[in-house]
Amino acid sequence: MCPDSGEDTPTEAVTLEQALALAVGWQREGRLDAAEPVYRQILAVLPDQPDALHFLGLLEFQRGHEDAALEWLARAVAVAPGHAGLRSNHGNVLQTLGRLDEAEREYRAALAAEPALVAAWNNLGVVLHAAGRRHEAIEAYRHALELEASSAADHHRLATLLERCHEYEAAAVHHRAALALDPQHLGATRALGHALSRLGRLDEAAAAYRAWLALEPGHPLAELRLAACGGAPAPARCSDAVVRGLFDQYAGHFDAHLRGTLDYHAPERLADALALVLDAPAAALDVLDAGCGTGLCGPLLRPYARQLSGVDLSPKMLEQAAALALYDALETAELCAWLNAHPGAFDLLVAADTLCYFGPLADFAAAAAAALRPGGWLAFTLETHTEALDHRLNACGRYSHAPAYPLRVLAGAGFGQLRSQPVVLRRERGAPVEGLVVLARRPAAPGYACAD
Known part of the structure; x- marks a missing residue:
């Protein structure tokens, strides 16, 4: 196979695996015009090649061609229903299009094939949360963190949802975990004080708001909440900026x-x-x-x-x-x-x-x-x-x-x-x-x- 997608493309014969690797690399760099012909050349020879179908579907979605993307991805799923990464990416496309029930089905299929797929657990949590199924979403996020607890963003995502379910103690634990991994994580810095104030731990909340103000000096909401915890004099009213x-x-x-x-x-x-x-x-x-x-x-x-x-x-x-x-x-x-x-x-x-x-x-x-x-x-x-x-x-x-x-x-x-x-x-x-x-x-x- 001789992919020909630009002057820096090798002209010697390459294996299927090498051609796919080249095309996927170009796609990740945003060089869609280079990657697309490679996928189509592969499919001209091997019409059911699942990876080419999969990545061509994602490429079409990147171009904004939603119907074509779904068609290619559906073909890929029909050929390789047990491909966890494919099913997860199919779910991502469906989620973006607001088709939450179908996205949930794809994430669950991905997890049936590969139960340790962290991204699928996280994305399943996102879909369940969007569907109003908060407690199921919390469990999905917890599964992801049990498998891999190295992401501050994942801890913060779970903490935010726990707060919405009024589980403030657990929320504070995960906000702190996010900050342990990334002390500059702005979302966790902003939110930790709120969880602590809800628990009545006002001295700790005041310290959290001071940390927020260290990252964002003069932030009006941080100043108000610090005062609300007794850490500063109370203003005569909430500022216009806070209310707005x-x-x-x-x-x-x-x-x-x-x-x-x-x-x-x-x-x-x-x-x-x-x-x-x-x-x-x-x-x-x-x-x-x-x-x-x-x-x-x-x-x-x-x-x-x-x-x-x-x-x-x-x-x-x-x-x-x-x-x-x-x-x-x-x-x-x-x-x-x-x-x-x-x-x-x-x-x-x-x-x-x-x-x-x-x-x-x-x-x-x-x-x-x-x-x-x-x-x-x-x-x-x-x-x-x-x-x-x-x-x-x-x-x-x-x-x-x-x-x-x-x-x-x-x-x-x-x-x-x-x-x-x-x-x-x-x-x-x-x-x-x-x-x-x-x-x-x-x-x-x-x-x-x-x-x-």
Whole structure:
């Protein structure tokens, strides 16, 4: 056989094995035009040569020719069903195309042929995780690490999934294992503190966050979490960068997570409270959804609204809200600054699960009072604690408040008709998250009728 794929290609006869080795080497270097003719020459002579079929399929996939790739790979599998590497690579292509059930079948076939194939165990874990079968994915990743525990990335992958299953002790072990192999592993450095804080090991968590800051000085989330562990003074509120980054990442699955996992009902609790003080919905009010996120409050506020506006720090969350077609205006901005720039603009201001990113509330209360018209209502939720502290930054990175504190601040900002009601805002790890629904009214101007 005489492969002819360029001036540096040997012209003397070579064996099948040598030709395949040349072509595979070129393919790995990205020289697809050199490799492809070799595979096709082999197949012209030996149409069922499994390696040529296999690597030509992968080459077609590299070119973006998905149908051709799958056709060549299927032919290879038909010829060599017990070829573990082939079945694993076929699974990789199917996984990339989102055909998870078929990819799982191929990985399991690879492992039946070669139970110690580490890549197949890892890729099976990826597919199982993507399919929502987290505990099966964990077992697949553990099999891979039992066979070969030298990859920091593999330890980190398992640790991340263990955290999502609330197995924080095991997660911390694998984050530490990743860092032992690669002390500069950024993912493990970032994540270790979170696992430790969940375990209540705050001194260790603070040390982990300091290590993160050593790698990424000034990182806003690392600074917040260090403060949340008691390793630095707590800021007055979460920074714009933290909130924006968190919720831009969260936007695509925010609603499903809150509703499906956390049993989140703060919007409904606010709507119930507002129904007791507002007239029947008549589309007559200018309403602001403050920290509107993806718009979970929108359907509940729209019936009251002549004009429904939303403001949020996260552009990605606002994209989700815009898709609802409920809001007349949506803006990306920091809340207090935006309120101060819109004096006397609203009859109703609602903030669901927004003030858990604020410690002191005086600035918010003053800005809300300025943005409301005389007689306008303010309604919001807070997470609460029982300690003798007005506000506290918790290890999770959110603030909670003493139940009496918001009423005192609102009174100081000139609000009246103060009301608060204890509620369960959501559930985390099966436990209720206690909070308040708070209502307050800006006093009416002289001569303005203000019915309770």
